Amino acid sequence: MSFASRSGAHEEERHLPVPETGPVSTGYAPIIEAAHAREPAADCALCPRLVAHREADCTPDSAGRDGPVPSVGSRNAPLLIVSLAPGRQAARDAFRPFADEHAASLLYEALHTAGLAETPAPPAVHDFPEQTLYRIVCTTRCRSPENLPQPSEIVACNQFLKSELQTMPNLRVVLALGVLAHNATVAACGIPFSRTGFHPGEITSLPDGLRIADSHHLSRHNIESGIVTRKTFRHLVSKISEEIR
Ligand code: SF4
Numbered sequence: 001m002s003f004a005s006r007s008g009a010h011e012e013e014r015h016l017p018v019p020e021t022g023p024v025s026t027g028y029a030p031i032i033e034a035a036h037a038r039e040p041a042a043d044c045a046l047c048p049r050l051v052a053h054r055e056a057d058c059t060p061d062s063a064g065r066d067g068p069v070p071s072v073g074s075r076n077a078p079l080l081i082v083s084l085a086p087g088r089q090a091a092r093d094a095f096r097p098f099a100d101e102h103a104a105s106l107l108y109e110a111l112h113t114a115g116l117a118e119t120p121a122p123p124a125v126h127d128f129p130e131q132t133l134y135r136i137v138c139t140t141r142c143r144s145p146e147n148l149p150q151p152s153e154i155v156a157c158n159q160f161l162k163s164e165l166q167t168m169p170n171l172r173v174v175l176a177l178g179v180l181a182h183n184a185t186v187a188a189c190g191i192p193f194s195r196t197g198f199h200p201g202e203i204t205s206l207p208d209g210l211r212i213a214d215s216h217h218l219s220r221h222n223i224e225s226g227i228v229t230r231k232t233f234r235h236l237v238s239k240i241s242e243e244i245r
Pocket of ligand 1 (some may be wrong): 040044045046047050053068140141142153156157
């Protein structure tokens with residue numbers, strides 16, 4: 001599929017290979033499941049360190065919520081939010097991205113203020129609206145020790161991010177939360193890093209025409225130290241809203 005057919009604004013074709021296989025059951029029903037999306041298996045073992053972490057951290061309460069965290073939001077959305085990795089609470093309690101109170105509060109409040117989310121708080125997972133203007137995916141789907149995936153794990157999970165990009169027909173803008181999310185998005189698009197840069201607070205065009213909005217990662221440290229402020233993040237999301245609405 002060419003990006004021109006999505007936005008009508010760019011001539012170049014996006015060089016994203018078509019997935020070779022159909023969907024793989026995750027053991028958990030995602031909010032929206034497209035017919036040809038590639039999802040990791042519930043027991044995906046491509047990252048040995050994360051599998052060991054999953055097994056060490058497993059409790060009877062977490063049964064069925066130890067594996068890869070599914071994305072949320074509509075595949076028809078014009079905005080894809082790419083985060084780093086699910087936090088422990090996100091993975092274990094809510095089993096979705098952005099359940100951490102600091103990050104979720106900042107994200108959903110900004111989306112709501114910009115008219116992109118119905119409420120300023122994350123919807124309950126079982127009440128998540130089917131039609132949203134955004135979709136949220138993690139660069140690595142499994143939780144990591146200290147929330148820090150290693151480069152090889154980001155590479156291993158990149159096929160699933162690539163599939164997300166391929167199965168969003170109305171995608172206009174990617175909001176990359178952190179330089180690792182930015183780089184993973186660029187890699188998923190098959191674009192050399194030398195042709196892009198990470199520009200927090202700005203929206204730029206990738207060589208294939210996809211727009212990318214960069215923000216520092218919404219980690220507790222970045223929020224509490226003022227590296228990410230409510231005001232600057234809200235301003236960035238407001239600019240995204242102007243582009244896609
Ligand atoms: S991070 Fe991704 S590739 Fe690695 S084990 Fe989890 S689902 Fe598989």
